[in-house]
Amino acid sequence: MTTPRNDGRQADTERRRSRVQSAITAAHHDGTPLTASAIARAARVDRTFLYRHRDLLDVLHTAAHEPAKATAGGPTVTRASLQTDLANAAARSARLAARVQQLEERLSRALGEEVWRTSGLGAPADVAELNSRLTQIEQRNVELTRALEERQAELDAARAANRDLTRALNQRG
Numbered sequence: 001m002t003t004p005r006n007d008g009r010q011a012d013t014e015r016r017r018s019r020v021q022s023a024i025t026a027a028h029h030d031g032t033p034l035t036a037s038a039i040a041r042a043a044r045v046d047r048t049f050l051y052r053h054r055d056l057l058d059v060l061h062t063a064a065h066e067p068a069k070a071t072a073g074g075p076t077v078t079r080a081s082l083q084t085d086l087a088n089a090a091a092r093s094a095r096l097a098a099r100v101q102q103l104e105e106r107l108s109r110a111l112g113e114e115v116w117r118t119s120g121l122g123a124p125a126d127v128a129e130l131n132s133r134l135t136q137i138e139q140r141n142v143e144l145t146r147a148l149e150e151r152q153a154e155l156d157a158a159r160a161a162n163r164d165l166t167r168a169l170n171q172r173g
Contacts, residue, residue: 019043020056024063031077034064 023042027034032042039060040047050057064079 016043016045016049017053017056020045020050020053021059024056024060028063028066034060036060 020039020043023039024034026032027039027042032038036047036050036057040050050060066078
């Protein structure tokens with residue numbers, strides 16, 4: 001049995017449903033966000049209205065995942081294409097950040113080496129020449145040590161001979 005009150009409620013519900021469907025269509029064509037809050041606001045209904053009418057919510061979700069109609073021959077922008085662009089931009093940003101860090105490290109090393117050289121605290125540039133000179137000095141030191149040992153042995157022999165001669169002279173006389 002229908003009453004004027006029930007008829008009025010049904011008519012109000014149909015008007016709201018119609019406004020929600022119009023808002024979904026308009027948002028889909030305009031490229032505005034297809035969210036329950038945005039559609040409810042545009043249709044001037046409460047968000048719970050969408051959740052009570054699951055068929056409208058399904059239409060909303062379907063429209064959100066469909067590409068918008070291309071306008072004026074331009075490229076079609078979809079949520080998936082925007083997410084792909086965002087992922088690509090994030091990957092590029094990560095690559096650039098890694099490259100910047102690598103270049104900062106190289107610059108830091110180069111500046112550190114330059115400061116080390118100019119301060120005089122670093123190793124001289126002619127390290128090979130100094131190593132060669134050090135080897136020559138070590139060889140000369142070995143030769144002089146050997147010559148000193150030979151002279152010491154000769155001196156010890158001369159002293160021993162001198163003692164023997166002194167003893168022999170003292171015993172004769």
